[in-house]
Amino acid sequence: MTSERLGSTVTADAAAGAPGAVTPGVADDGFEYICELDELVPNKIRRSAVGGREIGVVRTVAGVFAIGSSCPHQGGPMCDGAIKGTMEPSDRNEYVFAQEGEVVTCPWHGYEFELKTGASVGGAILGRIGVYQVDVRGTAVFCSSKRIRPQRRRAE
Amino acid sequence: MIFDVDRHVAVQSYSEIFPFMEHSWQKHFERKEFVGSIAESSNHIRVSSRFGDAPESAPALVEADHTLLVPHQALTVNGWADNVAAVVFVEAFNSFAAENWVSEKSAPAIVVSAADPEWSAREITRRAGDGGFGAVALPLGATLAGSKYYDPIYEAASNAGLPIVFHFSGVEGFYDGAPGLGGGIHQTAFSRLVLLPQLAESTITSLAFEGVFERFPQLRVVFSGFGFSWLPSLLWRLDREWRTFRHDVPWVKRVPSEYVLENVWLTTWPLQEATMDDDWHRLFSTETLRSRIVFGSHAPFDGDAPSDVVEQLGETDAALVLGNGAALLPFVSVRA
Ligand code: FES
Numbered sequence: 001m002t003s004e005r006l007g008s009t010v011t012a013d014a015a016a017g018a019p020g021a022v023t024p025g026v027a028d029d030g031f032e033y034i035c036e037l038d039e040l041v042p043n044k045i046r047r048s049a050v051g052g053r054e055i056g057v058v059r060t061v062a063g064v065f066a067i068g069s070s071c072p073h074q075g076g077p078m079c080d081g082a083i084k085g086t087m088e089p090s091d092r093n094e095y096v097f098a099q100e101g102e103v104v105t106c107p108w109h110g111y112e113f114e115l116k117t118g119a120s121v122g123g124a125i126l127g128r129i130g131v132y133q134v135d136v137r138g139t140a141v142f143c144s145s146k147r148i149r150p151q152r153r154r155a156e
Numbered sequence: 157m158i159f160d161v162d163r164h165v166a167v168q169s170y171s172e173i174f175p176f177m178e179h180s181w182q183k184h185f186e187r188k189e190f191v192g193s194i195a196e197s198s199n200h201i202r203v204s205s206r207f208g209d210a211p212e213s214a215p216a217l218v219e220a221d222h223t224l225l226v227p228h229q230a231l232t233v234n235g236w237a238d239n240v241a242a243v244v245f246v247e248a249f250n251s252f253a254a255e256n257w258v259s260e261k262s263a264p265a266i267v268v269s270a271a272d273p274e275w276s277a278r279e280i281t282r283r284a285g286d287g288g289f290g291a292v293a294l295p296l297g298a299t300l301a302g303s304k305y306y307d308p309i310y311e312a313a314s315n316a317g318l319p320i321v322f323h324f325s326g327v328e329g330f331y332d333g334a335p336g337l338g339g340g341i342h343q344t345a346f347s348r349l350v351l352l353p354q355l356a357e358s359t360i361t362s363l364a365f366e367g368v369f370e371r372f373p374q375l376r377v378v379f380s381g382f383g384f385s386w387l388p389s390l391l392w393r394l395d396r397e398w399r400t401f402r403h404d405v406p407w408v409k410r411v412p413s414e415y416v417l418e419n420v421w422l423t424t425w426p427l428q429e430a431t432m433d434d435d436w437h438r439l440f441s442t443e444t445l446r447s448r449i450v451f452g453s454h455a456p457f458d459g460d461a462p463s464d465v466v467e468q469l470g471e472t473d474a475a476l477v478l479g480n481g482a483a484l485l486p487f488v489s490v491r492a
Contacts, residue, residue, distance in 0.1 A: 091405055122406070
């Protein structure tokens with residue numbers, strides 16, 4: 001498990017494949033093999049090298065997500081971030097907990113970002129973290145190095 | 157146009173307000189310890205003989221087009237133990253103000269009591285209905301201003317279209333019931349005076365983080381006599397912590413400084429602390445920040461005259477600051 005924190009191990013994974021992998025390496029559509037789904041420890045961000053960049057892949061109760069490794073605030077290491085839910089905007093003195101497993105917080109100043117969109121939760125800052133497409137193919141997790149472009153408007 | 161948002165008025169003797177209270181209450185108040193206490197509540201910050209022993213009241217500023225008058229003696233109820241009597245005192249003061257201090261160019265503030273928000277709300281609605289008043293002066297209470305406890309007051313002020321004025325009474329950091337100052341109880345009145353800006357910072361932080369402006373978006377709040385040079389750094393700190401801890405105050409839906417820059421104003425006195433080392437130009441670099449600062453002469457206590465503002469800020473910014481009070485006193489300008 002300790003080696004999972006190292007980017008080089010992931011590269012080795014991608015090259016050699018893991019036991020039971022469907023298609024280790026790079027798929028036709030450019031998605032790269034990360035690991036087996038059951039190798040992803042829930043809520044633990046796995047550092048991976050995809051298309052030459054460091055991307056964190058994480059499995060949470062809300063799904064499997066891939067994020068850029070640098071925080072837009074001051075470059076904090078997002079792969080060391082914590083997976084959480086958050087409190088939605090609410091009326092005074094009321095808490096509405098939501099988005100369980102959909103939020104990652106930066107280890108440096110605790111800013112929250114949405115795993116799906118990369119946006120700062122509640123509009124705390126304008127910057128966003130990178131988010132990438134992940135695909136679970138059979139038992140294997142694949143990730144694209146192309147950033148999901150932010151949508152101008154979020155559908156309500 | 158010149159708007160003076162902080163000018164102080166006083167009665168010379170508490171017996172002047174007796175005709176405005178019930179006979180039995182008048183009898184209750186007719187005692188040396190109360191009538192004699194006027195000397196204590198009139199020097200404004202309790203620095204003995206600083207302004208002489210006689211109660212000081214400023215005549216309207218001749219150059220000012222509109223003036224907000226603050227009856228500072230009434231503000232001292234935040235140090236009273238008897239909150240029932242405090243309400244009777246303040247109500248009589250407001251009646252006196254309505255008869256004596258309302259003019260075409262000046263409007264007194266309705267003074268209320270932090271110890272009784274329900275009564276205060278009724279008083280605001282009633283006095284606003286009568287007309288002539290320009291704001292609501294809420295003495296600082298032991299409960300911080302962001303608490304829901306004050307909602308009746310904020311609601312009544314919002315409905316009446318009157319701003320809330322926070323001005324220290326002089327007993328803060330000294331008497332129970334009024335808020336304390338950071339660190340403990342200071343030995344001297346002047347050390348308390350030096351530290352009063354703490355109360356404005358504390359109150360703004362409470363208003364911003366407890367979502368008062370989200371609940372009452374029309375509410376306008378002015379901090380009077382606390383200085384203002386500390387505002388930019390406070391706003392930076394509010395925003396910085398909110399970015400990390402937003403989920404602890406999810407009712408604060410925007411960057412907290414945005415609410416402050418929309419709903420809060422601060423009077424100029426003491427202007428000099430913000431103009432040394434060119435701080436004004438350096439720190440108040442945006443139009444929005446400059447729009448928050450309103451001229452308050454603080455007369456008759458050591459304050460600033462319009463000429464001081466011109467001298468310290470230059471013609472252009474002085475014109476802006478001298479006129480900024482229009483955002484707070486539209487009521488007065490409509491009346492004139
Ligand atoms: S660097 Fe990520 S929150 Fe500051």
